Amino acid sequence: MVEFMSYLNNAESNFCLHVNQLSRNYSVRHFFAVVSKLGDGGFWAVMALVMLWMHGLDALPAVLQMALTAGFGVLLYKALKSGLVRERPYMNHYGIHCGTAPLDRYSFPSGHTLHAACFSTMFTALEPALAIIAVPFAILVAASRVILGLHYPSDVIVGALIGMSLAGVSLSFI
Numbered sequence: 001m002v003e004f005m006s007y008l009n010n011a012e013s014n015f016c017l018h019v020n021q022l023s024r025n026y027s028v029r030h031f032f033a034v035v036s037k038l039g040d041g042g043f044w045a046v047m048a049l050v051m052l053w054m055h056g057l058d059a060l061p062a063v064l065q066m067a068l069t070a071g072f073g074v075l076l077y078k079a080l081k082s083g084l085v086r087e088r089p090y091m092n093h094y095g096i097h098c099g100t101a102p103l104d105r106y107s108f109p110s111g112h113t114l115h116a117a118c119f120s121t122m123f124t125a126l127e128p129a130l131a132i133i134a135v136p137f138a139i140l141v142a143a144s145r146v147i148l149g150l151h152y153p154s155d156v157i158v159g160a161l162i163g164m165s166l167a168g169v170s171l172s173f174i
Helices: 002-024 026-038 042-084 111-126 128-147 153-171
Strands: none
Touching: 002 026, 002 128, 002 153, 026 042, 026 128, 042 111, 042 128, 042 153, 111 128, 111 153, 128 153
């Protein structure tokens, strides 16, 4: 697995370096740092409150299901990160700037993207009117992780696939 991660690091490093150049601009870096920070969970909590506001206590089971799914997502991505130990791009490649402080050391898979894909999928399925907000925000979260030098594209892609899969499994129980 170490050899495969090393291969991915080398294959994706030029793309990461190129995309990370966007973060040299203060406004771009600040915008994506704010998006990334909101992707820590605050944005999704507000979306859950909006759903509760729209539907009252009838939405509570769905909101609790999303919270449970998110908790499982945390356990899963932390287990993967600690087992796969892929260093973040800014740690591996000179010239890639860290645009904001990471929440942990390792990058594979992207937990932010996992949760963004999971929540946007669930919100879209449970309240389609929220898709116009949830989906673009999820895409911005995923982009922020690469632009800020915190993740490789494969970290984000795998995080999104895991997140959508978790949402699909979770939605099958509702």
